[in-house]
Amino acid sequence: MKPEHHCDCLILGGGPAGLTAAIYAARAKLSAVILESNITGGLVNSTYIVENFPSYPSIHGMELMRRMRAHVDGLGVPVEEVCAVERLDLAGKVKTAETDEAVYRAPAVILATGRKPVALETPTECDQVHHCAICDGAPYAGKRVLVAGGGNSAFDESLYLLSLGVAHVTLIEVMPRFFAAAAAQEALFASGKAQGHTETRLVDLEVTGGRLTAALLENTATGETWREPVDGVFAFLGQIPNNALFAEQIELTKAGYIPAAVDMATSLPGVFAAGDIVDKPFRQITTAVADGTVAALSAERFLRGR
Amino acid sequence: MLQEMTQADYRDVLAATQAGVCIVFKDLCPHCANMEKVLEKFGRLQPGAVLLGLDIQKNPDAAAALGAERAPTLLIIRNGAIIRKKTGLLNPKELLALYQEA
Ligand SMILES: Cc1cc2nc3c(=O)[nH]c(=O)nc-3n(C[C@H](O)[C@H](O)[C@H](O)COP(=O)(O)OP(=O)(O)OC[C@H]3O[C@@H](n4cnc5c(N)ncnc54)[C@H](O)[C@@H]3O)c2cc1C
Numbered sequence: 001m002k003p004e005h006h007c008d009c010l011i012l013g014g015g016p017a018g019l020t021a022a023i024y025a026a027r028a029k030l031s032a033v034i035l036e037s038n039i040t041g042g043l044v045n046s047t048y049i050v051e052n053f054p055s056y057p058s059i060h061g062m063e064l065m066r067r068m069r070a071h072v073d074g075l076g077v078p079v080e081e082v083c084a085v086e087r088l089d090l091a092g093k094v095k096t097a098e099t100d101e102a103v104y105r106a107p108a109v110i111l112a113t114g115r116k117p118v119a120l121e122t123p124t125e126c127d128q129v130h131h132c133a134i135c136d137g138a139p140y141a142g143k144r145v146l147v148a149g150g151g152n153s154a155f156d157e158s159l160y161l162l163s164l165g166v167a168h169v170t171l172i173e174v175m176p177r178f179f180a181a182a183a184a185q186e187a188l189f190a191s192g193k194a195q196g197h198t199e200t201r202l203v204d205l206e207v208t209g210g211r212l213t214a215a216l217l218e219n220t221a222t223g224e225t226w227r228e229p230v231d232g233v234f235a236f237l238g239q240i241p242n243n244a245l246f247a248e249q250i251e252l253t254k255a256g257y258i259p260a261a262v263d264m265a266t267s268l269p270g271v272f273a274a275g276d277i278v279d280k281p282f283r284q285i286t287t288a289v290a291d292g293t294v295a296a297l298s299a300e301r302f303l304r305g306r
Numbered sequence: 307m308l309q310e311m312t313q314a315d316y317r318d319v320l321a322a323t324q325a326g327v328c329i330v331f332k333d334l335c336p337h338c339a340n341m342e343k344v345l346e347k348f349g350r351l352q353p354g355a356v357l358l359g360l361d362i363q364k365n366p367d368a369a370a371a372l373g374a375e376r377a378p379t380l381l382i383i384r385n386g387a388i389i390r391k392k393t394g395l396l397n398p399k400e401l402l403a404l405y406q407e408a
Contacts, residue, residue: 038340045336062334082343082398100399125376 003102007031009299010097010106012088012245014079015042016285017275018112019068020292021299026075028300033104034072034079035097041065042114043276044285048127048136053285064285090249090271107270107306108299111250111258112292113242114276115283120148120235124205128212128232131239133157133164134284140232141165146215148172148202149236155180155188157236168193170228172200172217205233241277253279264295272299307346308359316360316368321386326356327405328381328388330374332363337395341378347398352405356383382408 009025011018014036025032034040044050047061056064072079080099087098090109097104117131130136137160145166147158150173158169171178171188176199178185188194199221206214212232218225241256251267253259257279264272274291276283308329311319320328329345331338342359349357362369362377372381373391382390382405390408 039336039343041336045339060334062336062339082340082347084397 002098005033005102005104007033007104007106008303009033009108009110009296010035010095010104011110011112012085012097013037013042013112013114013242013275013277014040014069014081015112015114015275015288016044016065016068017114017277017288017292017295018042018110019065019072020289021110021112021274021296022072022077022079022292023075024293024296025299026072026077028296030108030296030300030303032077032296033106034077035083035085035099035104036079036081037083037085039081040069040072040079043116047132050285051138052134085245088245088249090246090268093270095270108272108303109270110264110272110274110292110295110299111246111266111277112274112288112295113245114288115239115241117235117239118237120202120233120237122202122205124207126205126207126210126212129205130232130234131236133160133234136232137161137164137166137234142167143231144168144170144229145232145234146170146172146202146228146230147234147236149238150175150178150180150196150198151236151238152180152184153238154236155184157234158188158194159184159191161234162188162191162193166193168195170194170215170230171196172202173198174201174220175199176221202233239276243277255279260291262294263298263301264291265298270299270302272296272302307349308342308357310359310361311365311368313365313368316365316372319358320383320388323356323358323383323386325354325385326358326383327401328358328360328372328383330360330362330369330372330377330379330381332377333361335377338378340395341380344396344398344401348401348405351398351402355405358383380404384408 008030009032044061258273260273272295274295275288
């Protein structure tokens with residue numbers, strides 16, 4: 001028999017949204033527990049430098065999240081890391097999460113599981129592969145980058161990279177055509193600083209002295225391969241919401257995000273959502289932190305009003 | 307929790323280890339931090355296993371001598387020798403299985 005724990009509020013996911021929710025829950029004197037499948041910090045852990053979180057003009061992502069975690073620890077909220085949630089039952093008045101080690105029960109749950117980028121698979125790995133132009137684009141001013149993906153985000157982010165002063169963008173799409181809106185395609189190619197290749201895949205990365213020097217590309221229709229000198233790669237192959245645990249239990253958008261109300265309520269009473277898993281236009285640390293705040297305060301109101 | 311080895315003592319520490327796991331890690335590497343937590347859980351499931359760590363940035367020559375080019379790399383040790391190597395992420399159950407099959 002696994003040990004059972006009861007609390008007021010279960011928080012799934014320990015990224016910026018979940019950690020902030022924990023801080024507000026603790027300040028509201030709710031007992032809360034964070035269940036995290038990996039380590040706390042979420043996507044920010046793999047962000048080299050965060051330069052848009054107020055109070056830290058520039059901070060390493062992991063360092064920022066260590067500080068957020070220390071804040072949570074200081075308030076005494078238990079955090080279970082590397083914890084596999086094997087079953088989640090959100091129906092009824094008391095919700096249950098069963099992990100590999102214990103069973104947790106609570107009348108309120110905050111879903112803050114975020115999302116994960118579709119990985120760029122190459123035989124060689126390097127630190128110059130990114131998934132966020134807002135976040136990681138600035139150091140590439142005056143340099144050449146490869147953008148993988150041919151959808152709206154690949155084109156929008158390429159335009160954004162050029163606006164940051166990136167010297168040249170080589171954009172590749174494995175399918176026979178680009179899928180982005182025509183206006184975005186026109187704008188990018190009219191810049192004179194971008195070249196697009198369809199039916200093209202990234203075969204490998206050339207790394208010299210720990211730094212990316214070139215991408216090895218292949219035209220899948222003709223079999224032709226070539227070496228494209230680049231300083232960085234931005235992959236916009238899409239993001240996948242981490243919704244597998246509750247996809248069958250609450251309402252989701254077609255794309256798999258949670259359509260939360262302004263108070264972060266979901267389609268189930270007592271279940272709130274926060275952060276990147278929510279259906280919204282801008283996904284940043286500050287917006288995740290804001291959602292975590294609202295979700296915890298709403299959970300408190302829900303619990304007090306029962 | 308982890309016994310950290312250095313360039314100076316890694317040979318002796320490994321040679322004296324009957325059964326254990328060593329993680330080759332790097333500071334500010336989220337996957338390494340994850341694997342350190344996995345090792346802690348693994349340690350509870352397999353209390354007899356010695357848990358070792360080697361910082362690849364502080365001890366590059368030792369890491370290279372152990373054939374660990376990237377962090378995190380896990381080395382399974384039996385009778386003072388490395389008998390299995392695995393790079394990347396594992397969950398505690400996968401690590402236990404790897405350790406038991408090795
Ligand atoms: C490469 C990159 C760089 C970025 N840089 C910046 C930046 O500089 N500035 C900025 O403001 N934003 C940046 N962002 C965006 C920012 O990281 C996200 O908006 C923010 O992390 C969202 O926080 P979150 O808590 O909602 O989700 P996440 O950070 O994704 O955290 C979700 C957490 O939930 C956990 N989880 C998932 N599934 C489960 C489960 N089943 N059970 C338990 N736990 C689970 C995950 O392991 C993760 O820790 C960047 C994003 C990327 C990809």
